Amino acid sequence: IxxxxxxxxxxxxxxxxxxxxxxxxxxxxxxxxxxxxxxxxxxxxxxxxxxxxxxxxxxxxxxxxxxxxxxxxxxxxxxxxxxxxxxxxxxxxxxxxxxxxxxxxxxxxxxxxxxxxxxxxxxxxxxxxxxxxxxxxxxxxxxxxxxxxxxxxxxxxxxxxxxxxxxxxxxxxxxxxxxxxxxxxxxxxxxxxxxxxxxxxxxxxxxxxxxxxxxxxxxxxxxxxxxxxxxxxxxxxxxxxxxxxxxxxxxxxxxxxxxxxxxxxxxxxxxxxxxxxxxxxxxxxxxxxxxxxxxxxxxxxxxxxxxxxxREREQESNRVRNVHNQIMASIGSEGSLISLLEKQFSTMRALVHCDGIAAIIDEDYRTDGTAISIDWVNQLTRYLNRQASSEVITIESLEKVLKNYDTGSEKVAGVLAIPVSKSPRDYLLFFRNAQTQTVNWAGNPEKPVSFGPNGSRLIPRSSFALWQQTHDDRCEHWTDVDIRSGDSLRVTLLEVIIRHFQERSDMQL
Ligand code: BLA
Structure with missing residues (x-):
């Protein structure tokens, strides 16, 4: 150097x-x-x-x-x-x-x-x-x-x-x-x-x-x-x-x-x-x-x-498979798609830990547990539609993506969104509330170096004192496991939709 x-x-x-x-x-x-x-x-x-x-x-x-x-x-x-x-x-x-x-x-x-x-x-x-x-x-x-x-x-x-x-x-x-x-x-x-x-x-x-x-x-x-x-x-x-x-x-x-x-x-x-x-x-x-x-x-x-x-990952995918089977077994021809999903809310909540779940399909919005109001959901789906992705999208701080959003009394801070149709998109949404989060760093991570007595000589930082980073406007981190579970659920839902429409058209024949 x-x-x-x-x-x-x-x-x-x-x-x-x-x-x-x-x-x-x-x-x-x-x-x-x-x-x-x-x-x-x-x-x-x-x-x-x-x-x-x-x-x-x-x-x-x-x-x-x-x-x-x-x-x-x-x-x-x-x-x-x-x-x-x-x-x-x-x-x-x-x-x-x-x-x-x-x-x-x-x-x-x-x-x-x-x-x-x-x-x-x-x-x-x-x-x-x-x-x-x-x-x-x-x-x-x-x-x-x-x-x-x-x-x-x-x-x-x-x-x-x-x-x-x-x-x-x-x-x-x-x-x-x-x-x-x-x-x-x-x-x-x-x-x-x-x-x-x-x-x-x-x-x-x-x-x-x-x-x-x-x-x-x-x-x-x-x-x-x-x-x-x-x-x-x-x-x-x-x-x-x-x-x-x-x-x-x-x-x-x-x-x-x-x-x-x-x-x-x-x-x-x-x-x-x-x-x-x-x-x-x-x-x-x-x-x-x-x-x-x-x-x-x-x-x-x-x-x-x-x-x-x-092996631990495999166990987790077994869990996902069970939920998949449970959902597939319950599909009938009667009712609308959204009421079919609504019936499975509690099964799906077992898969992705959350404070609330919701579905929005053809502008019909159903929720269970804490969720954001329909106005915010409309703003959210507009944002999600712009993401040009057919995969699971996670947000940990809604304040960062929605204009003037504040967690308010509902406290919803984050969402894991699963697109369930092509545009205009319909979504299954898992919400998480804001949670104070602390990361313990050994010293300030933004200052890994300091200056020595002779000016610009590089010196690794000298303080390893606990340096806490706290966030109040975020939800608990969506983990890889959450995202993988969400993605399997996305595949399940595609199958559900296909089956649902098949059975309905069969009935009409
Ligand atoms: C190497 N830094 C290392 C090593 C560790 C760490 C484990 C391997 C060498 C060893 O076994 O000691 C870091 N040690 C840690 C961490 C913990 C720990 C994180 O015990 C946590 C408990 N280091 C700096 C900066 C630079 C730097 C700013 O902080 C560069 C400007 C350099 N670290 C650095 C270099 C090596 C190193 C160059 C390689 C040392 C070598 O193998 O020659």
């Missing part, structure tokens, strides 16, 4: 976070050419090989690694060229220095990248916990239980102060939908964060590389040597396990008071559905083994979640 340019959130989206030229200090990094000569290394090789990077760069890897481990690294590299993923070796020794390490091996398109992480004493017992987590899945009755219990289990296993499940919303903002935490820290449950907190290129990277960790926001990143003159020539660290993260994000975490962070991607149908996001208030990095297990777990968890969400 050019720090002299004026602040613009799209700058954020352009920071090349995979080309920053630094690693974090909890491991050692080497990049080899195809002849297995070290071309680049992190500046901290002395802690691993007993030799500085000036000595290491230009030397063959075998100078520093014993024959057996070298052989394993080569096999792992072969495997990674087939799988396209990082291959891993655990609990190896570097003989010359006696250091025990876990290793990650991959090819970045240009170089063979090998990363070493020292194994520390206080590592978590290393039996596979994925299996035990999977065995719990069947105990959870629904997707929400699955999500909540998973947060709890991960918090227990990793010891992070806070483990959240963060779900992206259609506009890119996100919400903490489950949380497990240590008693000393504040709860973030239910808080919403704007899309700009996780810029585009980061989301794109997180689709490919599923796990990232920031072990200590106060630890200086380690340069990769020789240093590139500009980021274009920097080594691509997209799949590096030690990649130093964006200084902007480090500042964000510092503003939050967080010292260490880890997040794992949840991908459903090829899209970033959410993250398992973890915070710690002192430096922390789970061992590479534990991170490897978590990554695997997150993939299986995403599949389970996806199938649960699908």
């Amino acid at each position: 050019d720090v002299d340019k004026p602040v613009d959130l799209t700058n954020c989206d352009r920071e090349p976070i995979h080309l920053l030229g630094y690693t974090q200090s909890f491991g050692c990094f080497v990049a080899l050419r195809f002849d297995w000569i070290i071309a680049y290394s992190s500046a901290n090789t002395v802690d691993y090989f007993g030799a500085g990077s000036d000595e290491v760069i230009g030397s063959p890897l075998k100078t520093w690694i014993d024959a057996q481990t070298l052989h394993d690294i080569r096999s792992a590299f072969q495997a990674s060229t087939i799988t396209g993923r990082n291959e891993r070796l655990f609990s190896r020794h570097i003989e010359s220095t006696g250091v025990s390490v876990d290793l990650s091996i991959h090819h970045n398109g240009t170089f063979i990248i090998i990363e070493f992480e020292k194994i520390t004493e206080n590592r978590i017992p290393e039996d596979s916990f994925v299996r035990s987590m999977l065995s719990q899945f069947q105990r959870y009755a629904n997707s929400q239980e699955l999500i909540q219990n998973t947060a709890q289990y991960i918090q227990f296993l990793t010891g992070f102060d806070r483990v959240m499940v963060y779900q992206f919303l259609p506009d890119g903002a996100g919400e903490v939908i489950a949380e497990a935490k240590n008693e000393q820290v504040d709860s973030f449950l239910g808080l919403r964060y704007p899309a700009s907190d996780i810029p585009k290129q980061a989301r794109a990277l997180y689709l490919k590389n599923l796990l990232r960790v920031i072990h200590d926001v106060d630890s200086d990143p380690v340069p990769i040597l020789p240093e590139a003159s500009d980021s274009e020539d920097s080594i691509d660290l997209s799949f590096s396990t030690l990649r130093a993260v964006s200084p902007i994000h480090i500042e964000y975490l510092k503003n939050m008071g967080v010292k260490a962070s880890m997040s794992v991607s949840l991908i459903i149908n090829g899209k970033l559905w959410g993250l398992i996001a973890c915070h710690h208030y002192s430096p922390l990095v789970p061992s590479y083994f534990v991170r490897t297990e978590l990554e695997l777990f997150a993939e299986i968890f995403s599949l389970e979640l996806s199938s649960r969400l699908m």
Whole structure:
């Protein structure tokens, strides 16, 4: 990011976070050419090989690694060229220095990248916990239980102060939908964060590389040597396990008071559905083994979640089908279409939660529950007719579309409208009353950045204090479920109309 340019959130989206030229200090990094000569290394090789990077760069890897481990690294590299993923070796020794390490091996398109992480004493017992987590899945009755219990289990296993499940919303903002935490820290449950907190290129990277960790926001990143003159020539660290993260994000975490962070991607149908996001208030990095297990777990968890969400959707369409059958079974030939619909008002209300229902057909207006007056309905249908759509239309604030409308004593604020004929259109209308609505944002979402002491330097916002957005003139949000139910009902009604007229013309014959 050019720090002299004026602040613009799209700058954020352009920071090349995979080309920053630094690693974090909890491991050692080497990049080899195809002849297995070290071309680049992190500046901290002395802690691993007993030799500085000036000595290491230009030397063959075998100078520093014993024959057996070298052989394993080569096999792992072969495997990674087939799988396209990082291959891993655990609990190896570097003989010359006696250091025990876990290793990650991959090819970045240009170089063979090998990363070493020292194994520390206080590592978590290393039996596979994925299996035990999977065995719990069947105990959870629904997707929400699955999500909540998973947060709890991960918090227990990793010891992070806070483990959240963060779900992206259609506009890119996100919400903490489950949380497990240590008693000393504040709860973030239910808080919403704007899309700009996780810029585009980061989301794109997180689709490919599923796990990232920031072990200590106060630890200086380690340069990769020789240093590139500009980021274009920097080594691509997209799949590096030690990649130093964006200084902007480090500042964000510092503003939050967080010292260490880890997040794992949840991908459903090829899209970033959410993250398992973890915070710690002192430096922390789970061992590479534990991170490897978590990554695997997150993939299986995403599949389970996806199938649960699908099943829950199916249950909902069963409900719709039942209503459909009920309505179809009750169609007779007698009476007008509107009185036929009126008889089904209560059945239809069970499908779309509302405060009132109405139908307007050939200027005949019938209602049940709170609805707006015929004058307003006429204005509303004129508006709806202009929408040039044969699909369900939802409005959450009638004030926004009707001239001089105010919810008045009826309090009707929103409508879900189903067109039931071609123009001039007739409609089935579900009304909802105004309801005070509060969205809890962590800080003002319109001010995701602020200015630093030196003018236009971009700084993520420093206040995460609860910032409430309240609306009094709107109805409860029409959800995807409401819209899908409305759309199925539209199809049912078309069938009803056809049948109704068929039976009437049959009678006339
Ligand atoms: C990355 N931002 C991230 C990440 C998260 C968040 C989870 C992934 C890295 C990690 O695991 O820490 C955001 N963290 C959150 C949110 C919560 C949380 C929403 O715990 C809620 C509880 N950030 C800004 C602005 C910019 C920005 C204004 O606020 C840009 C100008 C940038 N965020 C930013 C960047 C990354 C990031 C560049 C990528 C970091 C990297 O992987 O290098």
